[in-house]
Amino acid sequence: QVQLVESGGGLVQAGGSLRLSCAASGRTFNNYVMGWFPQAPGQDREFVAAISQSGSSTYYADSVKGRFTISRDNAKTTVYLQMNSLKPDDTAVYSCAATSRTFIVTPANSYNYWGQGTQVTVSS
Numbered sequence: 138q139v140q141l142v143e144s145g146g147g148l149v150q151a152g153g154s155l156r157l158s159c160a161a162s163g164r165t166f167n168n169y170v171m172g173w174f175p176q177a178p179g180q181d182r183e184f185v186a187a188i189s190q191s192g193s194s195t196y197y198a199d200s201v202k203g204r205f206t207i208s209r210d211n212a213k214t215t216v217y218l219q220m221n222s223l224k225p226d227d228t229a230v231y232s233c234a235a236t237s238r239t240f241i242v243t244p245a246n247s248y249n250y251w252g253q254g255t256q257v258t259v260s261s
Contacts, residue, residue, distance in 0.1 A: 173233055228257060
């Protein structure tokens, strides 16, 4: 079992930045690929970023390439999402997730463990 707790959300103006954190506890953190998934009201969870177990590989949705950066600190069992140049369309509850898959995957149903999420609101 892996427990995930997100933090760092808030209200920001368009063009601003936020850094989300996801603290993990439980089983060995560096065994898991980690991902971030925003969910806007009335919509399905959407993949935006994932990082490999060691942190050497990352993958992004086209919508956030060049604006978001995912990273992890295995010593602190934490994964981060640095979000720059935020847009109103980025407004959502952002959840982190962990999967025991060997390689980075994007479908939400490939992830085994989920946090409760943190609200990100971008005003125009």
